[in-house]
Amino acid sequence: MRLIRTSAWCEIVEARDRDAIYTYLDKPFSYPVEGAIYSELYRTHRWDGRVHLLKRTRAPGISFPGGLFVEIEKMLAEAGYAFDVDDRRIEAPAMSTRPEWVGPPLRDYQSTAVTLAVVAGRGILKLPIRSGKTLTAAAMIQELGVRALFVVTSDLLLRQAERAMKGALAGITVTTIGAGSWDDTGDVVIASIQTLQARLKTRAFARLARSFGVAFFDEVHHLQGKGDSWRDAALAINAFHKYGLSATVESDPTADCESGDAWLRGIVGPVIYEVSMADLMRVGHLVRATVRFVRHAAPPIKRRWSPIVHDEAIVDSPDRNGRIADVGARYALDGWRVLVDVGRVRHARLLYKALSDRLPPGRVAVLLGSTKAATREQVIDAYSRGDVWVVVSAILGEGIDIPAIEVVINAEGGRAKVAVEQRMRNLTPAPGKRGAVVIELVDTHHPQLAGWTGERLAIYKAKNAFDLVVDPMVDTRPT
Numbered sequence: 001m002r003l004i005r006t007s008a009w010c011e012i013v014e015a016r017d018r019d020a021i022y023t024y025l026d027k028p029f030s031y032p033v034e035g036a037i038y039s040e041l042y043r044t045h046r047w048d049g050r051v052h053l054l055k056r057t058r059a060p061g062i063s064f065p066g067g068l069f070v071e072i073e074k075m076l077a078e079a080g081y082a083f084d085v086d087d088r089r090i091e092a093p094a095m096s097t098r099p100e101w102v103g104p105p106l107r108d109y110q111s112t113a114v115t116l117a118v119v120a121g122r123g124i125l126k127l128p129i130r131s132g133k134t135l136t137a138a139a140m141i142q143e144l145g146v147r148a149l150f151v152v153t154s155d156l157l158l159r160q161a162e163r164a165m166k167g168a169l170a171g172i173t174v175t176t177i178g179a180g181s182w183d184d185t186g187d188v189v190i191a192s193i194q195t196l197q198a199r200l201k202t203r204a205f206a207r208l209a210r211s212f213g214v215a216f217f218d219e220v221h222h223l224q225g226k227g228d229s230w231r232d233a234a235l236a237i238n239a240f241h242k243y244g245l246s247a248t249v250e251s252d253p254t255a256d257c258e259s260g261d262a263w264l265r266g267i268v269g270p271v272i273y274e275v276s277m278a279d280l281m282r283v284g285h286l287v288r289a290t291v292r293f294v295r296h297a298a299p300p301i302k303r304r305w306s307p308i309v310h311d312e313a314i315v316d317s318p319d320r321n322g323r324i325a326d327v328g329a330r331y332a333l334d335g336w337r338v339l340v341d342v343g344r345v346r347h348a349r350l351l352y353k354a355l356s357d358r359l360p361p362g363r364v365a366v367l368l369g370s371t372k373a374a375t376r377e378q379v380i381d382a383y384s385r386g387d388v389w390v391v392v393s394a395i396l397g398e399g400i401d402i403p404a405i406e407v408v409i410n411a412e413g414g415r416a417k418v419a420v421e422q423r424m425r426n427l428t429p430a431p432g433k434r435g436a437v438v439i440e441l442v443d444t445h446h447p448q449l450a451g452w453t454g455e456r457l458a459i460y461k462a463k464n465a466f467d468l469v470v471d472p473m474v475d476t477r478p479t
Helices: 018-029 066-078 108-120 133-144 155-168 193-198 203-209 220-224 227-236 259-267 277-282 307-315 318-333 345-358 373-385 417-422 447-463
Strands: 002-005 009-013 030-032 050-052 055-057 061-065 084-087 122-126 148-152 174-178 188-192 214-218 241-246 271-274 289-295 338-341 364-367 390-393 407-410 436-442 466-470
Touching (some): 002 066, 018 030, 018 061, 018 066, 066 259, 133 148, 133 214, 133 241, 148 155, 214 220, 220 227, 220 241, 227 259, 241 259, 289 318, 307 447, 318 338, 318 390, 318 407, 345 390, 373 390, 417 447, 436 447, 447 466
Parallel strands (some): 338 390, 364 390
Antiparallel strands (some): 030 050
16 A cells, blocks of 8 residues: 655555554544534434544545654554555745844754754644744744745734744745735745635635645644634645644643644644743743732622623622732832733723723723734833833733733633643743732632632642742732
């Protein structure tokens, strides 16, 4: 039999015992669907209740995502199957001018990541927040010397990545796809996954998908949970090298297959290099943070948990919001730069008003999805200069690099591990920075919230990278 290899979809063809091979390969690359037992197809034995990354084809053959090629090749060899490999990956021509490195010297872990990734050819680099993932990708582009596609998950990250690439690589062109633009002419193209997904069925996308030698997917863990649309766009990119970048991705080929893990491995491959947050703190590349759990006096809510109760307990709680505003204002008045992280627009507006009532005019800003891009830039610049002391934001999500941030207040609560880790956007060392503080609320006014508070505390403890304080008193001034 033959294995036809591409970076998008691979295929096993001319397999005499295809069904036996499929049965052998299928289990590690399929996963159960929650609630499948209620499906008519499942009840009538027309579906086994699982999603299968491997598909039978008419050849007769078997197709599978390109990121699984190395794993499947190894499994077939270990089982004693004889096969030839027909490598049809597209090698894009080298850049006409090799990029000149004008960025800062790479740190030791960044250099190691570049070396290992280039040798591996594809896979996931698991590097902590504020560790310079885009700079690492830029160094890989210089090393490979081929046209590069760098895919991001928001327009804010689009501009940030564009600036980072231009600041690290000279002598080449950097263009963007997203935020109303489609310029695919650059040596390096920065693209939003939303724009690529929207053009997935077009000739422009088909041409784009085969015109790069290397593709990077920033914050690649997002491809775990965004359904078929983002995933299909990422899979269709047929670059010779494909890499994922993330601080929070979980990918373990030895564990039972789960949906997110399976598709990440299918798109880019397994984790090939990992550095912990604690490691970078020990050598001074990240600021060690203090995580303070502060109490508030919100009255108990005894009704069953629901979206309405969530809004009452989190978004509209005067006691909880007042506590957040008191803590934020106290830090701001003592000269700390504060970011209040929220999940709802109404919550952002309520906290903006509460903080504005406690601080001098012009010292508090709010950033929402409706805020114009130019206004966002102006607010971030004013915040970095110190003219704005507090930013309340529902959009300064993961990957956004603002070194001036010193205090992050988690106003939305929750329990998601990814959100907890990505929220720590104040760990970048910067001149004049006093330190890094994360404020969490001790939410005990509903059993659901109490459980989430405990889970967030457990996440911080497991990292072994923070100084944890649970405040017994009302005063939360910096110590």
